[in-house]
Amino acid sequence: MTLVYIVAGEASGDVLGARLIAALRARRPDLEFAAIGGPRMAEQGVPSLFDYRELALMGLLEVLPKIFRLKRLLTDAAADVATRRPAVLVTIDSPGFTLRLAEMVKPIGIPIVHYVAPQVWAWRPGRVMKLRRKVDRILCLLPFEPIFFEAAGIPVTFVGHPVLESGADQGDAARFRAAHGLTDADRPIIVMPGSRRMEASRLLPVFGAALRIAAARLPGLRPVLPVAPIVAEAVRAAARDWPAAPILVDGLAAKHDAFAAVAASGGAGLIKSGTSSLEMAMAGIPHVVAYRVNPITAAIVRRLVKVPHASLVNLLAEREVVPERLQEDCTPEALAEALLAPMLDPAVAAAQRAGFAEALAHLRAPEGLPSQAAAEAVLRMLDQPAA
Template sequence: MTLVYVVAGEASGDVLGARLIAALRARRPDLDFAGIGGPRMAEQGVPSLFDYRELALMGLLEVLPKIFRLKRLIADAVADVAKRRPAVLVTVDSPGFTLRVARPAKALGIPVVHYVAPQVWAWRPGRVVKLKEEVDRILCLLPFEPIFFELAGVPVTFVGHPVLESGADHGDAARFRAVHGLGAEERPVIVMPGSRRMEAQRLLPIFGGALRLVAQQLPGLRPVLPVAPIVAEAVRAAAADWPAAPILVEGNEAKHDAFAAVAESHGAGLIKSGTSSLEMAVAGIPHVVAYRLNPITAAIAKRLVKVPHASLVNLLAEREVVPERIQGPCNPESLAEALLRPMLDPAVAAAQRVGFGEALAKLRAPEGLPSEAAAIAVLGIVEERGGQ
């Protein structure tokens, strides 16, 4: 059988990898799959070479203590790919890990497709030159990315953003309220501190401080935290002294039900910078984007970042649709003020939703769902190399 090897390094990549595998299998039932991923890929019948949660690190200083273990995991992944000799290697996001597997695979003559363009357009633009040595094609999620990679001579396909098929706008608010016994007077807010342990540990105390301030003006406030299993315990511990007992939800269905309940209640979101902001836009939830790095990592990043906004919604809309609170401004007082505004002023919430529409309109692929467009691009490589 023709083997497709899929490598994902974190929860979001696991979801993308699973959707891609399903779309590929729908077109080519004869395909076989192997790789590195998490529970979503396992549901598609692809067990992981090792527990991908070991890769859930963020920031220069956070990586250093585990550098030798990470090198071992990379070596194990490279050895497995070399042994299996797949028709194509698909690396999904997490470039710090996945592209270190891609380079030696490509050197062996194995075609490599990287799904989710590395954000070298945002920082380290010179890094794009090396991508030609690591991948045969990049699948871009954002509409402004292809021209950047094309100019550098890297083959690229815009496949649309998978958030459009996430179901974030199809939750059941009544079910969420019933399951969690949420009273009519309670006003839920979404809190998303990220899927990496270091992110959650750094942001949760700040988010908790912001919620205490918000609760002084909105007594019925009830925080709702969609959590990945890898950070669930850290979240429970950090939220133990919050002003209202937080509701923790796991899994996409429960998360999307929470989104629906927040939207219906005219709530808002306190969101870590990243794809979560796009989920909020799809669900129609006004929000504030926040992030704080280790000071040394932040100082390095400040010298390298080349874009005017941290939020993908703002980048796509080319203006500040949602407020951003990064580094110093990521503090309880500033976050509380930004979170309260759309909850207290319907005009502010409505203005954000107009901006959401502008941003999301740019994320649609020329045809089909994003996962289907990605599958077509991957199959093009397979068939080009004789994997009929």
């Protein structure tokens, strides 16, 4: 039996793990799997050692009460890997947990592949040397990452970004409008304040104020919020005084239908910086990227950040395709102006969409879909002779 052990610490990693399992099985039906993951990997017939949601904590106040439980989960995971002795261990994103696990099991001699490179290239380049001692190969999502990690002596494979097979561009606009009773006068817009409580609580008030300004200039705006269950109640509370009742959607299919409805009606997006910018690009939705942290954190980040843009679309295009309104510039007035610009001026919308195509073209790996390229890289690790 050849066992592949896959570890993911949050929902996005669970999706990547499920796709990787399917792609590996398509090439090697004889493989067996063990996992720490969630429902998507369970759908592939691979149950989790424990509920991965126990790892989905952010911020000191959330972590401290559960620190001993988290340590126990880490110990249990390391013991399970050591007992099962897989042919390869694949850790996915969530470096706070997965790379600690990798460090604990590395002395056993199991090959370790880390899927989704930590963004040390953006603001912690000194940490790359520590990473070299924990993993044997990194599977990168972004085309400029291999040069950085290879320079530190870490083998790297660029596998492409999973947004390319996310289905973000495959939604059904008519189905969404019918499901939510939208009329021809309604102009849906996407609002994404983040999937973590701290992010959402900091951005929702300024987003609400921006929407009030925008609605006064362009009637009929209807905010649509794809939300994670963990922040749904906070969103509902913050949106009580918004100019139009927001539509909250849960689940991948509903989110992609919402994207299609916004794109078809000439809408736009008001989103937190992060992977959601790539989702907007896939769906063809012009948008503005926003972010705000406390002033002390902002001062520290400014000294550490080594990249010129917050949006991945802008980083890939090497220019500002979408407007970024960060920290002091993240004001209701600035956000409203940037949100409305592509809705009021077709040339602005067309320019953004042209930039999307340019950026997304950089995300395609040489070997098929991202999950297929990742599977090939893992199989090559399996085929390597033992050291």
